[in-house]
Amino acid sequence: MKFTIFPVVFLLIFCASSFATDITINGSKFTINDKAKNSIQLDNNWRFRIGDNTEWAEPGFDYSRWDTAFLPLSIESLLPFQYKGIVWLRSTFNVSQKEVSRSLSLMVEQFGASEIYIDGKLFRKFGVVGRSATSEEHYNPLLIPESFIMDSLGKHTIAVRYSNHKISGRNKLAAQLNAFDLHIGLTNDALFVYQFKKVKESILTSIGIGGFLSLCVMNFILFLFYKREKGNLFYSLFSGAVAITFILQSIKYKSGSAATVVLMNQLNVCFVLLSNFFLVALVYSFIYEKNRNASG
Numbered sequence: 001m002k003f004t005i006f007p008v009v010f011l012l013i014f015c016a017s018s019f020a021t022d023i024t025i026n027g028s029k030f031t032i033n034d035k036a037k038n039s040i041q042l043d044n045n046w047r048f049r050i051g052d053n054t055e056w057a058e059p060g061f062d063y064s065r066w067d068t069a070f071l072p073l074s075i076e077s078l079l080p081f082q083y084k085g086i087v088w089l090r091s092t093f094n095v096s097q098k099e100v101s102r103s104l105s106l107m108v109e110q111f112g113a114s115e116i117y118i119d120g121k122l123f124r125k126f127g128v129v130g131r132s133a134t135s136e137e138h139y140n141p142l143l144i145p146e147s148f149i150m151d152s153l154g155k156h157t158i159a160v161r162y163s164n165h166k167i168s169g170r171n172k173l174a175a176q177l178n179a180f181d182l183h184i185g186l187t188n189d190a191l192f193v194y195q196f197k198k199v200k201e202s203i204l205t206s207i208g209i210g211g212f213l214s215l216c217v218m219n220f221i222l223f224l225f226y227k228r229e230k231g232n233l234f235y236s237l238f239s240g241a242v243a244i245t246f247i248l249q250s251i252k253y254k255s256g257s258a259a260t261v262v263l264m265n266q267l268n269v270c271f272v273l274l275s276n277f278f279l280v281a282l283v284y285s286f287i288y289e290k291n292r293n294a295s296g
Contacts, residue, residue: 047089049066066090071180093155113162115160118157208243
């Protein structure tokens with residue numbers, strides 16, 4: 001069987017890509033392979049109310065009786081409250097002396113559409129919030145930093161008007177996805193984390209797809225020349241299946257559609273199972289060949 005050191009290297013890279021990388025910027029810790037943590041003091045105890053009323057964005061509005069929510073928010077968590085496609089969320093964040101008049105950034109990731117209000121004023125629209133599936137337009141900003149400046153110290157209000165009429169309880173897999181998430185941080189930190197994540201994802205995706213596809217082709221060519229050695233065929237199929245999982249992950253990360261993410265997750269499970277099957281077949285063929293050579 002014709003093996004090289006390259007399969008081992010790519011397998012190590014494949015395994016390492018699933019682990020998170022932590023860095024610290026100006027005393028704040030960020031998880032690169034996961035969503036950036038807030039470097040601004042954002043109250044994690046959000047409040048929500050099903051329905052739609054623009055008065056709910058006002059900074060002086062009393063929302064203390066609203067139900068409690070935690071980000072990232074899933075549609076599934078709203079279903080027991082008779083969610084019908086539109087919801088408001090509210091929270092507060094604190095601006096310290098070192099952050100006042102400095103450039104801050106808000107980062108949103110979502111399936112659906114949202115409007116973000118800071119101290120009662122509309123800050124940004126992501127897509128078009130609608131009261132029906134036909135009137136809303138979905139958009140996922142994928143945590144792209146949106147900058148703003150706060151010129152006063154202390155506590156500030158943030159309100160979110162969010163809609164997604166396309167996900168319901170009938171689609172349990174889509175309802176379980178993180179439908180809305182939000183972070184606030186210093187712009188320089190947010191840009192660094194965002195760019196670092198993009199570069200890392202690009203490198204790992206390129207290595208994963210290019211490397212395993214190369215191994216797939218190389219081992220298949222070896223199989224054509226050495227057809228008695230089935231291990232080359234199994235390794236080719238294994239490498240091809242792993243390369244496809246990288247392709248599916250790349251599509252998933254860039255998608256703004258919940259339906260696409262669900263489909264990619266389902267296909268990924270199938271190809272992970274296939275890759276495991278081919279890996280077992282590869283190990284078996286290796287042991288079989290070794291025993292055959294020993295007996296011969």
